[in-house]
Amino acid sequence: MNFESVKYVNIKGRLWNPKNQVQFYEDGSFFVAEHNGFAIPSDEVPETFNEHFDRYLKLRSMHGEISLAGIPIRQYEALKSNYKINWTEICWLYYYDGTGYEGLTSxxxxxxxxxxxxxxxxxxxxxxxxxxxxxxxxxxxxxxxxxxxxxxxxxxxxxxxxxxxxxxxxxxxxxxxxxxxxxxxxxxxxxxxxxxxxxxxxxMPYLHIVVGNAASVALVERLGFKKYGKIVWFGVQNPYYKTGGVTD
The missing domain is CATH 3.40.630.30 (Gcn5-related N-acetyltransferase (GNAT))
Structure with missing residues (x-):
């Protein structure tokens, strides 16, 4: 798995923390990282994204809702056309690739x-x-x-x-x-x-700002953060949910 792209900073941030236990579901080049009640799917093969994610949902049939954390908006749009979305929060992803600040006072x-x-x-x-x-x-x-x-x-x-x-x-x-x-x-x-x-x-410092929060955007841009693009936090209703799971 190549986590070099900024789009994977959400996963890298969880892996950097030794106190986190991140688990992975893998399906070829596609994967889903799971941590703290959230799923974060990869975007390596967008043309088959829904197909891969559908297989993942079947494996999680004990869960009525799958919460997704900070994923690219194109993934959200793809899933929205196929599944019921229970809740949504759209944010800007900002990252900082500078050298930091020296001479700070206490x-x-x-x-x-x-x-x-x-x-x-x-x-x-x-x-x-x-x-x-x-x-x-x-x-x-x-x-x-x-x-x-x-x-x-x-x-x-x-x-x-x-x-x-x-x-x-x-x-x-x-x-x-x-x-x-x-x-x-x-x-x-x-x-x-x-x-x-x-x-x-x-x-690498990064953060999420809810779209429409102009004051926070102005602050982070003054600090030198760069805008990557829109990411989304949302809940997908699992169509395969059944108490006791599903049988293929």
């Missing part, structure tokens, strides 16, 4: 307000989850990220007011700044630190 001052660089801690779990978009993931997901993943946090008078993390799949995300501390450059400051940290680990 303190940041804006209009007399002094911020200190830190990592997220267990005591911050509830605050981060309070402002987390995907509540269905559960607070345990945030706890796992804070305990196991690289994080960057700006503290004001000891309290977390802005943060960004590297998720378990290698993507940068969960960025948030409290309303009273926005438009001060905190997100950019923290992102530079995290980008540099990820590069020092030998990984």
């Amino acid at each position: 303190e940041y001052t804006f209009e007399s307000k002094a911020y200190t660089l830190d990592v997220l801690r267990k005591s911050d779990i509830s605050k981060v989850f309070e402002h987390y978009t995907y509540k269905d993931d559960g607070i345990g997901y945030i706890e796992s990220i804070i305990e196991n993943q690289p994080t960057q946090c700006a503290r004001y008078k000891g309290l977390p007011v802005s943060w960004v993390v590297q998720r378990e799949d290698g993507s940068l995300g969960i960025m948030y700044t409290l309303e009273s501390h926005r438009r001060k450059g905190l997100g950019e400051w923290l992102s530079k630190h995290l980008i540099h940290q990820v590069i020092q680990k030998g990984e």
Whole structure:
């Protein structure tokens, strides 16, 4: 399997993390990587993509829905014409191929307000989850990220007011700044630190931005990220689902 293309960064990010257990289904040059409840199919043979994916669905007949994570939009369009799609989130895939940032400071001052660089801690779990978009993931997901993943946090008078993390799949995300501390450059400051940290680990920083989020697009493009294209997170209703499986 050749993971050199940016389109496989979603898989590479999961493989880079030694705490992840990624499993593969292979069918010739076609494969599906499975991790954390999501499937990520390859795109090596688009002309037979539906045929390969259909065989994969039959093997997963115990699952009523297959959730797919960050796959190229052309795969989504191919599957949409053949299967019922239960939910969809379309994002831009951005990647960073620069050298990182040097001379970063551990303190940041804006209009007399002094911020200190830190990592997220267990005591911050509830605050981060309070402002987390995907509540269905559960607070345990945030706890796992804070305990196991690289994080960057700006503290004001000891309290977390802005943060960004590297998720378990290698993507940068969960960025948030409290309303009273926005438009001060905190997100950019923290992102530079995290980008540099990820590069020092030998990984390529990348992220997903929901289409229509103009503010986040402007930020990452200022940071030097390049747009790869649209990717999609979605759920496919498995037509072969039966309690107890299917018999061919």
